[in-house]
Amino acid sequence: MHAFDVLGDPVRRRILELLAEGEQSSGAVTDVIRAEFGISQPAVSQHLRVLRDNGFATVRPQGARRLYAVDDTALREADAWLAKFRRFWAPRLAALETEVARGKRQRRLQQDEGKHRD
Structure with missing residues (x-):
């Protein structure tokens, strides 16, 4: 199987x-x-x-x-088989990670900016 x-x-x-x-x-x-x-x-x-x-x-x-x-x-055997296909989703996941980090940074900067105005 x-x-x-x-x-x-x-x-x-x-x-x-x-x-x-x-x-x-x-x-x-x-x-x-x-x-x-x-x-x-x-x-x-x-x-x-x-x-x-x-x-x-x-x-x-x-x-x-x-x-x-x-x-x-x-599980290791299944992972080895999947390794052939990681190139199809790895760049998209990396791009998503970048966008999430960028959004967090922007929210943090906006919060900091709001604190300095008060």
Whole structure:
């Protein structure tokens, strides 16, 4: 399965977001996913298995619990593939950053100017 096939599913993306916050028990992940998506515990387990089997998550037993964490192996592979395309958006992002900084500077100068008039 290609990384983007795995990431194309909104449930798996949400699980990765949860795992990015830190190691999570399968029960904690299931509670959130069931509340947000209304899917069963076995369905959540299947999504966790897909993430694990495709290099996006690791699992370690802790007593009766299974703790999941992000595995960056597949994420690094996806990032390497995306690197070919960064040239299409990197200049636009740099230009946006410049415009945001320019706007902040102008607001700061206007505030300073207003303080000196008082």
